Amino acid sequence: MPSQLMIRSPLSSGPRDRIAEGRGLVLRERGRTVVLYLEGARCALEELPPVGQSAGNDRERLLGIGPDAWLLVAEGGATASPGLNSDRFEVALDQSHAWTRLGISGPSAPAVLAKGCVLDLDSQQFPPGACAVTGFARMRVVLWRPAEHLRYDLLVGRSYALSLWEWLSEAALEFRCEEVKPCRHFLQRTN
């Protein structure tokens, strides 16, 4: 049954993804992403990408995030069923709501990422298809490179999403990055 309730992103209250653009840079939320947490492979490990690598295409990608753990990231409505046989794992948990997915692309993308990420993002070291779980501005993120040239996708825990978005927007200021679509801005109040 299709939900009557509205799904909300931690970044924008509207139905549309939040997007910001700058010189050689597009920073965008990628809502409607399905994330499946998989652990305990019942199949041969060789069939699955090891930590640091991924398999699949840009619609559906399996990321090796731990010695025995994967994330399946797929595009689609949040309730779409993933195209992977989850019986092949001891644990298969829908974690779509746990993560917020962002895409950052364009020639300036590596420079913005390098402000918060210690990984060597050089194309030799981190080619399309590579993935990593790492610290980014003190937040845990899953970072990977889809096949598309100069694009990086990342997942961050939903509760951190706005903090990360604000961090990235500020880091991208020197590329004159600005929000493209009008979307209600979030007040931050701490007392």
Place this chain on the structure above:
Amino acid sequence: MQRYSIFSLLRNAVSYHRNWPEAWRSPDPKPSYQVVIIGGGGHGLATAYYLAKEHGITDVAVLEKGWLGGGNTGRNTTNVRSNYILEKNQRFYEFSLKLWEGLSRDLNFNVMFSQRGVLITAHFDPQTQALLRRGNGMRVIGSDAVFLTREEVQRKVPVLDFSPTARFPITGAFLQPRAGVARHDAVAWGFARAADARGVDIIQNCEVTGIRVERGRAVGVETTRGFIAAKKIGIAVAGHTSHVAGMAGLRLPIESHLLQAMVTEPIKPFLQVSLSFGAGHFYTSQTDKGELVMGGDLDGYNSYAQRGNLPMIEHVAAAAVTVMPSIARLRIMRHWAGIMDMTMDGTPIIAKTPVDGLYIDGGWCYGGFKATPGSGWVFAYTIARDRPHELNEPFGLERFARGYTIDERGVGPYPALH
């Protein structure tokens, strides 16, 4: 000992300061002593001083592997306070604080104890309540503490961030007015000179490499300058406590961890209190020379490397500019680290050991500078009488086995968290 005063300074000025005597002698070690203290930091030297002064025991040698005060005494951020949470600590540190108040005159060496107050900012309710519990306890036992309103804090420390966009809005602060800072090197030198004047042999560049134990009794130490016999041996080597105690076959509830510190370039008077940030790990005070001395949290892993690293320095810097946004352009001039003897409950050990005639003063974590006179005093007592004073009775080794740990932070047997 030639007394120091404005008059002796004047007198010596006439002779172009050519006639100042040595602050302490540099004798060769004798073959045996009544008491040997291992470690020429503040604690070892204070212990020797009080052994001589309070107990008349002057046949004492302090053995230092390098130069006096080159350990944590020479690299600490010099906060002296007694604002502890637990009563046993409050009483001990208050005793020490009282000794500090008369120390310069007692030693005839200006240790520059500046009672400018130690202030901890309050931000959130649970944290404020914890500060109140702490301060009220101190007041009950007769120490000093006050709680300031936001406005009072602003008057006292205007450089804090009181803007509406402050990352951590300040709701008040906890202040111990009698607390303050002192000149760390002077503490080592002052105790050394005063101990020397009472006959204690201070021997530098003399590393203890073994402790000789015969039939359960310590009888002397092997050193890089030969064997030295002793009736009693006191260990006061801070970050190296496990190592030295290990020479007598002891294993201790201690891990060695790094604590970093740094100084900015000197500036004109800017900060009138010693400041602790209540919502994170950051604290700072300004020296008389003008630098801001800053520190943060432990690095958090066992280490004897005694040097700094970038992530922690950056984190402390971030806290500094978050708390005081106007200091962003102030520059760090030097950063370093010390090896902390972290115990399993975050509280020191000043005690007898299972080996007769062997005593330990260690486990000072990042807080032993303020204890220097107090621990020297009770450690001397413990060595002289072969039993602890009531102030250090709770700081024995058996507290772990018996379940009487003194856990200020309430984090349990995880030294890195204390």
Place this chain on the structure above:
Amino acid sequence: MNEQPFRNETGGLIDRARPVRFVFNGRRYWGWDGDTLASALLANGVRIVGRSFKYHRPRGVFGLGAEEPNALVQLGLGGRSEPNSRATQIEIFDGLVAESQNCWPSVRFDLGAATGLFSRLLPAGFYYKTFMWPPRWWMRYERPIRAMAGMGRCADAPDPERYEHRHAHCDVAVVGGGPAGIAAALAAGASGARVCLVDEGARLGGMLLSTGEQMDEGPALDWVAEAETELQALPNLRILTRATVFGYYDDNQLGIVERVADHRAPAPGEPRQRVWHLHARQVVLATGAHERSIAFGDNDLPGVMLASAARGYANRYAVRPGRAAVMFTNNDTAYGAALDLQRSGVAVTALVDLRAEPPTVLASRLAAAGIELIPGSAAVHATGGREVRAVAISRIDEAGVPLGIPREIPCDLLCISGGWNPAVHLHAQARGKPVYDPAIAAFLPGNPVQAERSAGAARGRASLGACIADGAAAGAAAAAAAGFQLKPAPLVTRAAIADDGTGQTPLRAIWRIVPAGGRKRKRFVDLQNDVTDEDIALAVREGYRSVEHVKRYTTLGMGTDQGKTSNTVGFAHIAAALGGDIAAVGTTSFRPPYVPVALGALAGMEGGKHFLPNRRTAMHEWHLGAGALMLQSGPWLRPQCYLRPGESIDEAVRREAIGVRNGVGLVDVSTLGKLELFGPDAVEFLERVYINRWRSLRVDRCRYGVMLREDGIVFDDGTTTRIGNTHFFMTTTTGQAPLVARRLDYCRSVLWPELDLRIVNVTEQWAGMTIAGPDSRRVLARVVEKLDVSSEALPYMGYGTGTIGGISVRVFRISFSGDLAYEIYAPAGFGTAIWERLMQAGAEFGIAPYGIDALNTLRVEKGHVAGGELDGRVTADDLGLGRMIKPDGDFIGRRSLSRPGLRDPARWQLVGLMPEDRNTPVPPGAKLVDGKSDRYLGEITSTAWSPVLRLPIALGLLSGGRSRHGERLYATSPLAGRHVPVIVGSSTFVDPEGKRLHA
């Protein structure tokens, strides 16, 4: 208008098409683009730039770059004001404002200089010997002492500029863009290695920018330009200029501060400075050398300058740093400086060489230029009031002691060269141990510990040719060590320089010129901190013999320059005073940073707003819209209460709490940690980590559990639910959530790897909300589908799933507040929608959201423990939870419980407290005393106003508390000036039988 009296018409690396206007000490001046503040001031004839630290003596520009001890200025205004800025490294730009510091009322006339009158009373360490009387007066003496000390002033407003960090990786990092560094980069770059070349200057060239040396093919700077073009063409090469490597850390990580926009306004969004974390596989240190000073009388007067600096001002900036100069050297390098100065229009009258037989080539060059050579002699002192006017020269004996009556030579510029110290700082930071080389009387890099090698002047190489060859070899070796195939780098081989036979004659290592009975004048070793040779001698005399003691007693090398020009000289003085050699004295430890680095730069983006990232729950925005006051709670932002117009916080909290007790309320509990456990051994695992039983828990039932640390102390509490036979859902407290997750994982993977279970942290997936109060069931029943919420179907501690608005939710009948309540977990994206549904459905029951303060009130009333009580020192028994401990079987912490200290009847136990007058609030954070001694018996851990009892209540921990019910004590808060009689009682104030829960 643009008159710069000491500037030459031609020459230099400045752009005369671009005049730059700046203000110094309130006066306007002109300089050229390419100038530093120091060069521009010298061009304008400004000689007194600052005042010294201790004696407030006038000081001028002494050096050329990072080594500068004297010319420190207050730069910029307002939030951009920067103290202690080295004029030698400030590139001027239009509108620059700077002023002298540490002087009042002005730099030319400074009242602080009065200290100089008493300077005999102020030897090193004088403050240790006085100010002890009257007792406790130190604080009063301290105030004026502090005011005299310090140097510049901190800004008085927040810095408006941004800072950031950046990570980078390379195969070979080359530090230093002088000839050695350039050659290294060329050699390494040719191999295809990823190379990063870093230099602190505004452009590449290093010393060549100031020496104007020649190669066989032409000016060396042409070669530099060609090399730069070639380097820039390499795809794998990055050049960072205006970038100082300030620290060399473990695993070959370099900390670099890049001055992005110190010399110009930053572009929008651009940082002022950027700190790079460069991860290098191999490092070449081509950091050059620092010229050092010689101690002689009044060697600090403005006009006394390092020879290499004077040469640099002449060549690089076309500035004549004086009208008439005398050179004083102990080595060859000052000869070139003399010739260059002469060529640039400074009248160099004499060159005084400590060596009796200087090299003849050099002597004849001087002769050709008409400069008198005075060998075997020394400058004994400089004369002049505020500036050098003349220098007194004497012949010296074997030991360096001046003989006879000195001859005075007038001059306004006195150039000194005491030889060169290789810049071994980074090598030493990388744990290398510098070794003393008597041939150049300096410390050279020792054996590298990390993957690094030094080259060029940094390794004591003197001639340009040797530096280039050395750099190239180091670059090639580094690339090879990083696994690259070497390829020839033609530019390196083309850089041929005919050997002119200079630089081979050893220096004469004398650094202290003391005439017999020469006590009148001060001989400075450390210019910044005013440390003299006498201070060092005094320290040694008083027994401060270790080099570290001398440093700390005299403050030698402890200034912002960290002794770059003074340390080795000082060590030599120590050696002399001890009668030993420098090698035995050793060095003080080199520590980062190599040059001081701004706190803002080190903080990067983390300073301020982004300091520790905040976490927000799924309903965050809703809370804001509903007027919630948000509180920081660890990383989380949580509603404290929802303020209605005109309400105070206390009123709001009461209203919310009463609303729950009497009707229904809704609270966000998303911040609780949530773990799912899967596997046949999950239940066994729970048995081992919790103090209570789990095997008996039926599916669809929840249970409250307590975990201990291994030392027997309560670690965390929460509920765990069996949602399938081998599938559990655990919640933890907000604060401990990450710790619990880590520690459980430790138990599983380290302690009991044999157990077959998996633990997944699902905290982020679920939004959590509790609907509580007598009406909560009715509200829930209206929205939830596919779940029977009747008490029979879903009893207290029951669990079920249902849907709300078509979204499946997990419903737990659990209560923290003590009322009928349900915890509802929904996929976070639907959190707000479901929250709104509940609010709508509850409207007719008067549902209201409540915050953590009301939640706290309710749980205190119920006697449930939380943060204040769970202080990391209590046992389960202290909290009255001892009966939960299962009779048998091990669990974490059990073994520790039998220790006497954990069973001591005097332990602090949980109690409830009420004011005796049933009216006066119990002071928060009070201690519990009996009024008879100066001990306290316990403390107040939580306070609240009870909505049911309608009076103030409190929880506390009290020694032997459970046996003291009914006793009268005082809750005393000296901090608040309050002392309230209280009656000890049970910690459960409402519904001790749990009727509400089971309703």
Place this chain on the structure above:
Amino acid sequence: MLIPCPHCGQRPHSEFTYGGDATLRRPSDPALAADEEWLDYLYLRDNPRGLHREFWHHTLGCERWIEVRRDTLTHRIEGASATGARRGTRT
């Protein structure tokens, strides 16, 4: 300091949480352990100057506990290995 996570590769230590001495062995049945044995496990540490076997949790990474062999004087790391018999060994 870089820690070679056996799963993720070299990462800065700031991604990790320290877990202490890895040579400790929890008594298999603590109830049977003598007081001294328990004290030993709970509180006493070798705290060596030199090679140390220690646990680290890759908190901002794979979230696994790993065992690292590191020199406490120099911070040189000799190697690292995974913990947990079952982890990642299945085929």
